[in-house]
Amino acid sequence: MPNIYDAIKDDHKDHRALLDTIANTSGDSARRREAWEEFYYDVKSHAAAEEETFYSALISETWGQDAARHSVHEHQEMDDLMEELNDMDMSSPAWLTKFKTLKHDYEHHIEEEEDEVFARAREVVDASKETEIGSKFLERKTKERKLVDKKVQDSLED
Numbered sequence: 319m320p321n322i323y324d325a326i327k328d329d330h331k332d333h334r335a336l337l338d339t340i341a342n343t344s345g346d347s348a349r350r351r352e353a354w355e356e357f358y359y360d361v362k363s364h365a366a367a368e369e370e371t372f373y374s375a376l377i378s379e380t381w382g383q384d385a386a387r388h389s390v391h392e393h394q395e396m397d398d399l400m401e402e403l404n405d406m407d408m409s410s411p412a413w414l415t416k417f418k419t420l421k422h423d424y425e426h427h428i429e430e431e432e433d434e435v436f437a438r439a440r441e442v443v444d445a446s447k448e449t450e451i452g453s454k455f456l457e458r459k460t461k462e463r464k465l466v467d468k469k470v471q472d473s474l475e476d
Contacts, residue, residue, distance in 0.1 A: 321448035322372055323436055330428045331362045335355060337421045346409040355409070358400055361424075363462035363476050365393040371455040372439070379442050385435050392427045396420060 320328065336357040369390055376382030377404035399420045406413045443451065 319387075319449055319456075322361060322443070322450050322451040322455055323448065325452040326364075326368060326372065327432060329360065329459075331434065333364075333424065336360075337424065340417065341421060344409075346407070354403075358404070359463060359466050361400070362397065362466045363459045365397070365460040366465075367455050367459035369393065370458050371451055373452060375436075375443050375447075376439055381438060382442055383404060385438060387437065389427070389431060390392070392423070396424055396427065399423070 336353050339353040340350055340357065343353070369386075373386035373389060376386050399416060403413060403416055403420065406416065
C-alpha cells in the first residue's frame with residue numbers, strides 16, 4: 319500500500335497524462351470525451367478524498383490550516399471550471415480556451431502541493447501514519463468515485 323504522498327503523486331501523474339491527451343485531441347472526438355470523463359471523475363474523487371484524509375491531518379498546525387484552506391479553495395475553483403466545461407460544446411473554441419485555463423491551474427496546484435505542501439506536511443504527519451493515511455485516501459477515493467454524480471446533482475438543486 320502506498321504512503322499518502324505516493325498515492326497523491328500517482329494520481330497527479332495520471333491526471334497530467336489525461337490533461338495532455340485532452341490537449342492533444344481536437345473537437346468532440348471519442349478519445350477527447352473518454353479522457354475528459356476519466357479526468358473529471360478521477361479528479362473529483364481525488365480532491366474529496368484528499369480533503370478528508372490528507373488536509374484534515376494538516377489542520378493541527380496553524381500554517382496547515384492556511385495550506386488546507388488554500389488547497390480546498392483551489393479545488394473549488396477547478397471544480398467550478400470542470401462543471402462549466404461539462405455544460406459546453408467540446409468542439410467549440412470557448413471550450414478549449416476554458417480547458418487551457420483548467421489545465422494551467424491544475425498543473426500549478428499539483429506543483430504547489432507536491433513541492434510546498436508535502437514538505438510542510440512531513441513536519442506534521444508522523445512518518446508511521448503515512449501509509450495508514452494513504453490507505454484511507456485510496457478507500458475514500460473509491461467511495462467518492464461512486465458519489466460524484468449524486469454530489470453534482472445535489473449541488474445543482476441547492
